[in-house]
Amino acid sequence: MPLRAPAEAEDVAQTRQEIIDAAAFLFSSRGFEATTMRDVAAHTGRTSGAVYYHFDSKEDLLLAVHARARDWAEAILTQSERGGRDRAWRRLEKMCAAHMEALLGRPDYAVLVSGALPSDRKLYGQVVAIRDRWEQLFREAVAALPLKSESDRKYFRLALLGAMNHAHFWFRPDGDPPAAIARKIVALLRYRALK
Amino acid sequence: MAGVSPAPARRSRPRRDNRQQALLEVAARLFRTRGYEAISIRDIAQEAGMLPGSVYYHFPSKDDLLLAVYEAGIDHLLAGAKGALVSSDRPLERLAATSRAHARAVLGGSDAAAVVVRVLPRHDRLLYRRLVDLRDEYEEVFRQLIAELPVAPGVSRKYLRLSLLGALSYAPVWHHDGPDSPVTVADRLLACFVEGERRSS
Numbered sequence: 001m002p003l004r005a006p007a008e009a010e011d012v013a014q015t016r017q018e019i020i021d022a023a024a025f026l027f028s029s030r031g032f033e034a035t036t037m038r039d040v041a042a043h044t045g046r047t048s049g050a051v052y053y054h055f056d057s058k059e060d061l062l063l064a065v066h067a068r069a070r071d072w073a074e075a076i077l078t079q080s081e082r083g084g085r086d087r088a089w090r091r092l093e094k095m096c097a098a099h100m101e102a103l104l105g106r107p108d109y110a111v112l113v114s115g116a117l118p119s120d121r122k123l124y125g126q127v128v129a130i131r132d133r134w135e136q137l138f139r140e141a142v143a144a145l146p147l148k149s150e151s152d153r154k155y156f157r158l159a160l161l162g163a164m165n166h167a168h169f170w171f172r173p174d175g176d177p178p179a180a181i182a183r184k185i186v187a188l189l190r191y192r193a194l195k
Numbered sequence: 196m197a198g199v200s201p202a203p204a205r206r207s208r209p210r211r212d213n214r215q216q217a218l219l220e221v222a223a224r225l226f227r228t229r230g231y232e233a234i235s236i237r238d239i240a241q242e243a244g245m246l247p248g249s250v251y252y253h254f255p256s257k258d259d260l261l262l263a264v265y266e267a268g269i270d271h272l273l274a275g276a277k278g279a280l281v282s283s284d285r286p287l288e289r290l291a292a293t294s295r296a297h298a299r300a301v302l303g304g305s306d307a308a309a310v311v312v313r314v315l316p317r318h319d320r321l322l323y324r325r326l327v328d329l330r331d332e333y334e335e336v337f338r339q340l341i342a343e344l345p346v347a348p349g350v351s352r353k354y355l356r357l358s359l360l361g362a363l364s365y366a367p368v369w370h371h372d373g374p375d376s377p378v379t380v381a382d383r384l385l386a387c388f389v390e391g392e393r394r395s396s
Contacts, residue, residue: 030232031230031231032233033230033233034233116230119229155387162358162361162364162365162366162368163357163359163362165368166357166358166361166364166365167357167361170357184354185358188351188354188355191347191349191391191393191394192347192390192391192394193344193347193350193388193391194344194346194389
């Protein structure tokens with residue numbers, strides 16, 4: 001393959017992103033199994049051939065959606081600095097705010113966090129590996145918190161993720177914004193709720 | 196084929212004959228394991244050993260089938276909550292018992308209940324509205340239970356309800372027949388919300 005001129009390479013990268021955006025949107029709204037490569041092509045206004053030029057299969061596309069969301073999560077969720085008792089809580093709060101905003105606003109992230117797992121065995125393993133990396137980010141943030149025991153830590157993390165990931169059932173654009181929801185959930189888990 | 200057939204008055208859920216009951220169970224299992232979008236009437240017919248036409252005879256559309264699965268799931272959850280509510284007269288124990296019933300239902304007790312906590316399609320406004328009404332009917336139990344709790348100053352009862360239900364409903368995503376029983380799962384998740392450090396003033 002001849003070397004591409006820089007401008008052309010940029011176009012290629014841009015097209016790739018658009019295809020991933022379209023796939024993420026369709027996977028998150030219709031589900032992976034119900035979406036075809038033809039649907040993805042139609043959504044971007046391109047031919048199926050153009051999509052196949054960038055991705056060999058729908059499975060590749062699913063992995064690309066997951067990988068991009070994971071890269072984003074690693075970059076954003078690990079930004080805040082470590083150390084200190086209150087700092088660990090502040091860091092978790094920031095992470096959760098970014099998590100809620102992405103969950104309610106970025107289809108690729110929604111697929112990473114809550115998409116149905118594919119039934120194909122090999123693909124399942126690959127997707128689970130990417131998800132594990134994502135979960136690891138939360139594990140690390142929760143590990144820095146001053147909690148009583150390790151077993152508390154596990155349930156703390158699962159309660160936190162469950163509370164946040166369930167918000168798409170009840171979120172309303174005219175209600176609390178995503179970051180405020182995240183802060184309230186973290187506060188609820190941090191402080192004793194009962195008198 | 197979006198849309199649901201005209202609404203019967205709530206609270207008068209139709210009696211299901213054996214055939215319909217069997218179809219509902221198959222549909223609930225498939226929706227739970229593979230998601231609502233990925234499943235077709237044809238899949239459900241095949242799994243139930245029927246022709247697609249026979250499925251349509253009982254349920255005019257996949258949306259109607261989902262609505263029926265939801266009704267069955269909510270009935271299961273409400274029945275569990277009803278039993279839990281009479282188990283104690285102490286508010287926190289009542290909430291704990293109801294949370295356990297919820298965890299038991301979604302972690303294997305009822306495919307239909309598991310569908311209720313994971314599936315909420317938005318492609319049709321009328322269907323969405325009716326599913327949300329059903330969910331509200333059940334969430335009302337939690338609203339009342341949490342209204343009885345002596346919460347600390349600054350604690351939002353609404354967020355406590357939504358977060359607890361979220362945490363309990365997320366368990367099927369990670370539990371996979373793990374070592375902790377549904378009762379332990381419910382108790383540990385509830386503890387996360389009611390314990391914690393004291394707020395410094």
